[in-house]
Amino acid sequence: HLVIVTDIGDCYSCGWDNNGCLGLGDRKGKLYSPVKIPMTHKISFVASGHAFNLFLSFSGQVLSCGENGEGQCC
Numbered sequence: 001h002l003v004i005v006t007d008i009g010d011c012y013s014c015g016w017d018n019n020g021c022l023g024l025g026d027r028k029g030k031l032y033s034p035v036k037i038p039m040t041h042k043i044s045f046v047a048s049g050h051a052f053n054l055f056l057s058f059s060g061q062v063l064s065c066g067e068n069g070e071g072q073c074c
Contacts, residue, residue: 003053004034009042011055018051021066039063 001015001022012034013022020026023037041057048054052066 001048001051001053002034003037003046003048005043005046009044009058011037011039011043011046013037013053019067021048021051021053023053023065 001013001018003023004012006012011023013024014031014034015022016030017024017028022031022035023039024031024035025038039055041055041059041061041063043055043063044058045056046053050067052064052068055063055065057063
């Protein structure tokens, strides 16, 4: 999967939605074109792993989505 962060803090994702890693709610399967992730925070940085993402907002809050089998999204 791929997550894109714009210069104004919006995020878009595409690829395989393994366990909600795209952050788009209940979408399943594969998305070929980026879709905006519905977030209430503006994001400054994203770190992606296997089936999960961590987001750092401009205000310093950490958000996550995806699989949490190893505690990576707590």
